[in-house]
Amino acid sequence: MADSPSGAQKVRQVEAIANGTVIDHIPSPMTLKVATLLAGPDDQVFMGMNLRSSLLGRKGVVKISGRELTERSVSSLALIAPTASISIIRDYTVVSKNPVPVPSRFEDIARCANPNCVTNHERWATRFDVVGRTPLRVRCIYCERSFDAADLTLI
Numbered sequence: 001m002a003d004s005p006s007g008a009q010k011v012r013q014v015e016a017i018a019n020g021t022v023i024d025h026i027p028s029p030m031t032l033k034v035a036t037l038l039a040g041p042d043d044q045v046f047m048g049m050n051l052r053s054s055l056l057g058r059k060g061v062v063k064i065s066g067r068e069l070t071e072r073s074v075s076s077l078a079l080i081a082p083t084a085s086i087s088i089i090r091d092y093t094v095v096s097k098n099p100v101p102v103p104s105r106f107e108d109i110a111r112c113a114n115p116n117c118v119t120n121h122e123r124w125a126t127r128f129d130v131v132g133r134t135p136l137r138v139r140c141i142y143c144e145r146s147f148d149a150a151d152l153t154l155i
């Protein structure tokens, strides 16, 4: 199924889409989470897991037909898959490809994993500052605890 990048022909690992968004270089274990996060109830979604990647070893790819991502979806994606890239496809052609932008602060994207944090007891918007990039680590500005971003639950 998968072909090596050095091979003369590159086998397509996930079906092509005519128009829409491709999220590539997702850490493989996060692929289902990304698909669930980004797929609306009417979206056509194509997914590949455990695909070979020279960068990550194994990666996931999610393709969403017919639309581009909202700003909020991009923020959520940055939290759970900071290595991902986002490509916009029009008429089977990649018109742009960029790494997911990782902000220095995430606002109201995920719950704090500290059960005693004030944000879990009152209706406060959560805020996390980025304190490490590889792997992505964030610190709650309210309780000051740090977490691996991949372990947080998206709102």
Ligand SMILES: [Zn+2]
Binding pocket: 112, 113, 114, 117, 118, 119, 140, 141, 142, 143, 144, 145
């Ligand atoms: Zn907290």
